[in-house]
Amino acid sequence: MTDVACDDCLRRTDLVAALAAWLDVEWRRRSAPAGVLSLPDETLIALEGTGRAARRYAAFSPERARRRIATAGLSAVCRCRATYPGRLRDLADPPAVLHIAGHPAALEQTDSVAIVGARRGTAYGLEVARALGGGLAAAGVPVVSGMAMGVDSAAHIGALEHTLGARSHPRETEAGTATTEAPPAASATHAGHIPAPARAAPPVAVLAGGADVPYPASRRRLHARIVEYGCVVSELPPGFTAYRWCFVARNRIIAGLAALTVVVEAAERSGSLTTADFAEQIGRAVGAVPGPVTSRFSGGTNALLAAGAGVVRDTRDVLDQLLGPSAPSPDELPEAVPIEPRLRRLLDAIERGHGSLAELTSDPDATHQVLQDLTDLELRGLARREFGGRYVRALEGRR
Amino acid sequence: MSLALVDSFTLDGVDARRVWVEADIRKGLPAFAVVGLADKSVREARERVRAAIVNSGFVFPQDRITVNLAPAHLRKIGPGFDLPLALAVLAASGQLTPDELAGCAVIGELSLTGEVRAVRGALAVAEGVRRHGLARVLLPRARAAEAALVPEIEVIGVEHLQEAVETLRGEREPAPIPGVVAAATAPLEEPDLSDVRGHNGLVPALEVAAAGGHNLFLHGPPGTGKTMLARRLPSLLPPMTSHEAIEVTRLHSIAGLHDGNLVQRRPFRSPHHTISASGLVGGGGQPNPGEATLAHHGVLFLDELSEFARPALEALRQPLEDGQVTIVRAQRVMAFPTRVTLVAASNPCPCGLGDAACHCSAADLARHQRRLSGPLLDRIDVSVTVGRPSAAALRGQAAPASEVVRERIVAARERQTARLAGTGLTCNAQLTARLLRDLSRATVEAHSALYALHDRNRLSARGHGRILRVARTLADLAGCDAVRPDHIHQAAALRLDDQSISLAA
Secondary structure, eight states, X not given: OGGGSOHHHHHHHHHHHHHHHHHHHHHHXXXXXXXXXXXXXXXXXXXXXXXXXXXHHHTXXXXXXXXHXXXXXXXXXXXXXXXXXXXXXXXSSOOSEEEEEEOGGGGTOSOOEEEEOOSSOOHHHHHHHHHHHXXXXXXXXXXXXXXXXXXXXXXXXXXXXXXXXXXXXXXXXXXXXXXXXXXXXXXXXXXXXXXXXXXXXXXXXXXXXXXXXXXSGGGHHHHHXXXXXXXXXXXXOTTOOOOHHHHHXXXXXXXXXXXXXXXXXXXXTOTHHHHHHHHHHTTXXXXXXOOOTTOGGGHHHHHHHHTTOEEOSSHHHHHHHHHOTTOOOOTXXXXXXXXXXXXXXXXXXXXXXXXXXHXXXXXXXXXXXXXXHHHHHHHTTSEEEOTTSOEEEOSGGGO | OOEEEEEEEEEETTEEEEEEEEEEEESSSOEEEEESSBOHHHHTHHHHHHHHHHHTTOOOOOSEEEEEEESTTSOBOSGGGHHHHHHHHHHHTTSSOHHHHTTEEEOOEEOTTSBEEOOSOHHHHHHHHHHTTOOEEEEXXXXXXXXXXXXXXXXXXXXXXXXXXXXXXXXXXXXXXXXXXOOOSOGGGSOOGGGOBSOGGGHHHHHHHHHHTOOEEEEOOTTSSHHHHHHTHHHHSOOOOHHHHHHHHHHHHXXXXXXXXXXXXXXEEOOOTTOOHHHHHOBTTTTBOOHHHHTTTSEEEESSGGGSOHHHHHHHHHHHHHSEEEEEETTEEEEEEOOOEEEEEEOSSTTOOOTTTOOOOHHHHXXXXXXXXXXXXXXXXXXXXXXXXXXXXXXXXXXOOHHHHHHHHHHHHHHXXXXXXXXXXXXXXXXXXXXXXXXXXXXHHHHHHHHHHHHHHTOOHHHHHHHHHHHHHHHHHHTOSSBOHHHHHHHHTTOOOGGGHHHHO
């Protein structure tokens, strides 16, 4: 492990961490110099100006940093090494060191796709993110995201659902037991071995704080699952608590790692649009999922589309944009199964957003049939029952 | 004669305990002492008793009076001891004879003029009278009808201290008891299902909840009719048996909630979400029944479930399972009967405006859903979304009348009663996992339908049981002995999916 992160890069990382609080203030005042993370160490120290950073910089011990990384169960790779993901070098300010929890091999695949979006996702956004995550994992394309609430988590969950195979499910509520079966294989000795079905792609999460600290804390089980089957990476040292600017800095890593960035749902001024901006800056493709023009939660994605981003309707659209129109179709693309007219009418109503029982029928005597049909649609993967009892169109049928 | 004994009762939780009121009069400086763990309202009774005796034309003895309330360890509360105290003083001073008081329990509050005022818990007292083998009970006339619900005892209702004494002496006939079980409950007042428009599709969900006693969850934006639907659930439940009616009357009487008649409508209680744990399940130094107990044999409606304090909901969990609230105080345990159908309602998000206009942040939503997924959802079998009805639906046909739906429910309940005979249970919602296996009578196909759902939707074991219980009720409503796959499918479309919360958060 000691051979994959050099002293200089570790020192640089320590400096950035030490400057984090100062940078946060500057960033909020919008007075941080442009491209601040690409400035050389000396300039950064001079900018901070109190001399505290300079003293810490001089006293830095690479051995202690390596010990901390090892104690946290992480591995590290710096930008001077060949194993460093080459795609990140396109960034103007590639992270000096990547701290990795889980399997570093997960970063090797080049054709990964970032799925990002608002933390406050609507049912529609979450459903699409989950379907895309699952579809891409099925097609062997790693999904990169930020593990935030809402769309990010839904994408990870979708990918994990596929990775874990037939329906043993990585829900937050029940994942606790499953993570204890197999100890999180975070140590470097396991590096390179991914205990997942050969076809499924490993999930990759990029965190704003330390890679060993699940953020948000409510996603700790998801974190454990991603560490187990893929990897969680961060540019900041273990145990580091994120400042606000770190989330934007994290977005540049997501954009850098992915060959294509898909924004699922974002309002006009959503933070997830910065990921798309970064992707555009380094010349990577950007896709967006169209949303209703009346919904402010889709304002940002619709604006991206207007500006020329690729339209993403399903997994096939993503694969087309990623690999060209001749992309192999994903395994699980099912045939459109014809359904009875009665179910069709029910499904049409659900698609129009009339998913509650009272909207689906006005005849109390016919309700029993409707109830039965709803379960039928659910069993066929065409509809999904939300918490409370509203039915929505499921995308599982058309990944 | 300087010593007298009068029987009385005090309320202890939801029961009446016998209390002996002993009065002793002896020569000495005029004084009036009450001993025997009496609370302030009982000690204040001295002034009321003195005035009432004098103003009723009797003589208040100018001697040393000591009244003892036995047993001394039991705390005596409330103004119900005024009348027994007055009669004890009159008997001890020779203005009444012991024979005239023999075997008669007395309870009632006095005004300064000697008028006898109504007290709480008359029915519980009457039951205590019967339990202790006493022959008669003398109480305020306003509560006579209530006490007369208890058979085999003579109930004397009086309005004035003078009347009480004269009746005891046999100088006048006891006043007739005002129309026992007066049909005061106008059936028109009860909210009826036919008032509801635009929610016809939800009628079967209410029907299932009522038929199987299943707890119900209504999820939807504000103003769509969640409360309106919940209010109509009691009208769908089968009429109370006379035993149930008496039980409810006793509880409501103790809480001072009713007008002295038999409660015939199933109670509907909807406590506000700021209620404390002890307000909800009962409590206090001298435990009083809470809202859950007042909803016994009826419906407890918790609107804005996510806004209730966590301790209050936690406290409700066990009672929902056991059918009673157990309150433990230093030296004793009290049980309040609490067999309720719970209806919980919640907005989809804290601001309640729904998907398009919602202002809530991701963190707000996560908190809302975390609070929802709390202790009570485990106990809920049926869940439906209540949407905003369209204009066409509002103009359309109204829901069927409660009476029509109730007939089917009564029939389904009868099937359940027959099947559950000997288990001590009354409805499908109470089936435990083991009984469910033995009694659900699901066909092999139904079981495989359930497993198909299980695989597809990652049901928890609990979710599994819920679907089977609801399917059992659907089969009962359909008049089927066996649970068939279509019942399972219908039940699945009414399930409460506690696991779909986490993704949305």
